[in-house]
Amino acid sequence: MTITHTYDALIVGAGGAGLRAAIEASNAGLNVAAISKLYPTRSHTGAAQGGMCAALGNVEEDNPEWHTFDTVKGGDYLVDQPAAEIMCREAIDAVIELERWGLPFNRTPDGRIDQRRFGGHTRNHGEAPVRRACYSADRTGHMILQTLYQQCIKRDVRFFNEFYVLDLLLDPDGRFAGVVAYELANGELHVFRAKAALFATGGFGRIFKVSSNAHALTGDGPAVAYRRGIPLQDMEMFQIHPTGIYKMGILISEAVRGEGGILINSEGERFMERYAPTIKDLAPRDMVSRAIYQEIKEGRGIDGKDYVYLDVRHLDPEVIETKIPDVTEFARIYLGVEPLTEPVPIQPTAHYAMGGIPTDVDGRVVAGPEETPVPGLYAAGECACVSVHGANRLGTNSLLDILVFGRRGGAHMAGYARSAVLADPGPEPEKPIADQLNRLMTESGTGNPADIRAELQEQMFDLAGVVRTEEGLTKMQGILKDLRERFDRVVVMDKGRVYNTDIMETVELGFLLDCADTLVAAALARDESRGGHYREDHPLRDDANWLRHSLAYREDDGSVRLDYKPVKMGPYIPMERKY
Amino acid sequence: MAEDPQVEVREGPPREPAGESPLAATSAHDKIELRVKIKRFNPEVQPDPWWSEHVVEVDPLDRLLDALHEVKWHFDGTLALRRSCAHGICGSDAMLINGKNALACKVLVKDVAPKVTIEPIRGLPVLKDLIVDMEPFFDGYKAVLPYLVNDEPAPEGRERRQSPEERERFEDTTKCILCAACTTSCPIFWGDGQYIGPAAIVNAHRFIYDSRDRGAKERLAILGEKSGVFRCRTTFNCTEACPRGIKVTKAIQEVKRSVMFDL
Numbered sequence: 001m002t003i004t005h006t007y008d009a010l011i012v013g014a015g016g017a018g019l020r021a022a023i024e025a026s027n028a029g030l031n032v033a034a035i036s037k038l039y040p041t042r043s044h045t046g047a048a049q050g051g052m053c054a055a056l057g058n059v060e061e062d063n064p065e066w067h068t069f070d071t072v073k074g075g076d077y078l079v080d081q082p083a084a085e086i087m088c089r090e091a092i093d094a095v096i097e098l099e100r101w102g103l104p105f106n107r108t109p110d111g112r113i114d115q116r117r118f119g120g121h122t123r124n125h126g127e128a129p130v131r132r133a134c135y136s137a138d139r140t141g142h143m144i145l146q147t148l149y150q151q152c153i154k155r156d157v158r159f160f161n162e163f164y165v166l167d168l169l170l171d172p173d174g175r176f177a178g179v180v181a182y183e184l185a186n187g188e189l190h191v192f193r194a195k196a197a198l199f200a201t202g203g204f205g206r207i208f209k210v211s212s213n214a215h216a217l218t219g220d221g222p223a224v225a226y227r228r229g230i231p232l233q234d235m236e237m238f239q240i241h242p243t244g245i246y247k248m249g250i251l252i253s254e255a256v257r258g259e260g261g262i263l264i265n266s267e268g269e270r271f272m273e274r275y276a277p278t279i280k281d282l283a284p285r286d287m288v289s290r291a292i293y294q295e296i297k298e299g300r301g302i303d304g305k306d307y308v309y310l311d312v313r314h315l316d317p318e319v320i321e322t323k324i325p326d327v328t329e330f331a332r333i334y335l336g337v338e339p340l341t342e343p344v345p346i347q348p349t350a351h352y353a354m355g356g357i358p359t360d361v362d363g364r365v366v367a368g369p370e371e372t373p374v375p376g377l378y379a380a381g382e383c384a385c386v387s388v389h390g391a392n393r394l395g396t397n398s399l400l401d402i403l404v405f406g407r408r409g410g411a412h413m414a415g416y417a418r419s420a421v422l423a424d425p426g427p428e429p430e431k432p433i434a435d436q437l438n439r440l441m442t443e444s445g446t447g448n449p450a451d452i453r454a455e456l457q458e459q460m461f462d463l464a465g466v467v468r469t470e471e472g473l474t475k476m477q478g479i480l481k482d483l484r485e486r487f488d489r490v491v492v493m494d495k496g497r498v499y500n501t502d503i504m505e506t507v508e509l510g511f512l513l514d515c516a517d518t519l520v521a522a523a524l525a526r527d528e529s530r531g532g533h534y535r536e537d538h539p540l541r542d543d544a545n546w547l548r549h550s551l552a553y554r555e556d557d558g559s560v561r562l563d564y565k566p567v568k569m570g571p572y573i574p575m576e577r578k579y
Numbered sequence: 580m581a582e583d584p585q586v587e588v589r590e591g592p593p594r595e596p597a598g599e600s601p602l603a604a605t606s607a608h609d610k611i612e613l614r615v616k617i618k619r620f621n622p623e624v625q626p627d628p629w630w631s632e633h634v635v636e637v638d639p640l641d642r643l644l645d646a647l648h649e650v651k652w653h654f655d656g657t658l659a660l661r662r663s664c665a666h667g668i669c670g671s672d673a674m675l676i677n678g679k680n681a682l683a684c685k686v687l688v689k690d691v692a693p694k695v696t697i698e699p700i701r702g703l704p705v706l707k708d709l710i711v712d713m714e715p716f717f718d719g720y721k722a723v724l725p726y727l728v729n730d731e732p733a734p735e736g737r738e739r740r741q742s743p744e745e746r747e748r749f750e751d752t753t754k755c756i757l758c759a760a761c762t763t764s765c766p767i768f769w770g771d772g773q774y775i776g777p778a779a780i781v782n783a784h785r786f787i788y789d790s791r792d793r794g795a796k797e798r799l800a801i802l803g804e805k806s807g808v809f810r811c812r813t814t815f816n817c818t819e820a821c822p823r824g825i826k827v828t829k830a831i832q833e834v835k836r837s838v839m840f841d842l
Contacts, residue, residue: 041670042663042671100725105738106744107742109742139753150725187707247640
């Protein structure tokens, strides 16, 4: 039996972007429901560590224009400059608003919000690192998630927790009509009708084996939209963070280097001095990850193995204790390493999707090269692509993104929902999902989804990670085809209805495969190197041909069709990207 | 800043042509056997709980969560548990591990091998296997007004000032991830179903001692009721259970003192 609900507006996903949008929609007096596959406080915003940049200028001179420049240059000029300008300007109000809501920022001696250095954030267009990141020890994301959730409780926002949104419903005119969700507790399908919805489902870093991402980050929102004809933008732009805990991929914040930590190779050399002479270890993440790759490749990994050291032994233990306590603890727990006296083994780890569902600066989903809005459909945060991160996101800018565009999307959606009429999703809108789940539950098959997922993750990390080639990506396309065929015959072991996480993990694997398909197709086509997309066979940036966003569409036969649209330029003309 | 837009960019030292990735995702460790005994419950199968036992091959440095995944992914897909971040931040996977509450993602295999016994956290209704009903837990959290209360005008466009010392006063309790390890380790919470529990008090503490907050009186009144802080018998289970190292019992004692002397 399917249960139907009707609301003014829906929020899909309850991390930072979703909660911020929910607050905005609630403030506007809408009847709003937030649907989340996790309890909101489990969302991956909580794992963000180092800080949130805003040009407050609390500890040294700064201004939003410098921040905008850094964001554009850091993104290797694939950033839409008007969007970056909005984000960096509104970042200041976003930080002040969080402080008003009680976020416990670290403070300066005179009681203002303290700020610290972060990768790629500089004074006056690259002169030197600048102290721009507002932070709460190394649990800034945790405090943001808690603070936003607290504000939702205060406003009595209606949550549907542990509900998985599996389909997007559009009416024949292409207007948003609702979503279909699966209730984990009892296996029921629900149709949520509403005038508008904002997707804030997070990233898809689980396509890679070594990943900082939570198990839940399976690209549900992008994949659901993609299957309904909405293209995914810049999917080839995936950030591999330089410092993950060796083998596990657990993130060690860039704040460690912001506080003075350095990277060293097997010869004890601070190798980033060779790659980025001015800002050294605080170069943008894509450059540092490639530098580590290069050191390892040239035999200067520790003991000849595939890792290098992150070293904080020279730092004041007081700084470590008050500013980076959690990541220090991670090293102790997961590596048995004492960072005060021993260097920490790290390797690059898959971290952040710059690409996703294309939106404008008000969070409206825009469907093609001509950027036609899908009426009533919004997206924000990592599942969306505004694009403020371009080809490589700067550290801390994801937290700005979720707050600034979560708010803007929520506000625009509220205005839209006030005047719009409810669209009709048609008869039996849940049927495609019901059929899919029914097949998984009843048919006999041969494949184990866990094995397919493990192979996907391993191969993607090797062939579509830090360094890519035509040969490797072509091979990956073949592997994906094979994995897809195996996935089509897959079975689940759990045939029950109560908390059947087996069937939901299998559905999530399907989402991961969609994300991987689009990533690999767009990466293969882009025969240049830019930001997080590094093609060893085309190592140079090629602005004449590739200063444009990719759009990946799903064809009826499941293949990927690529299209492109121009980057929205502004005052910054592409220049050589060195630090 | 303008340079030739056609310029092609190269960064770092020159690179060699394509080859095998030096950042291989696979690397071998010597695996060991771990016997995983789990208390199971599935209302669709039978009304009473039972025990399952599996032997899995895992890396000693794997998390216990990885071993549970090995059970779920290769032996019994019906095994139900909650997890997400897998490094002790999201608070999903609190369980009773060898008789003590902990997060499965913060316990390493080498520290429990060769055998581990896992049960759901206690004091909340079990829904399936290791999944319990979290609603009563979150109801307790919501009851203490877990948000900053301050209607006074703030400086225009600027932050409210707070000294590092004022912030330090409540730093410890900001670390809470709402995993319920503390609350479900508390014998008083198991016992009478009325105690609001340690986690709710921790989250009240986080605001009561925040120099910017004005809601302390109301929260202390709530916590002074019979479901509140005075049910605590200071057994320190909560402090031992907290995966974030919060001094939970100390926080509860501070709130007790404030209820007595500040109300």
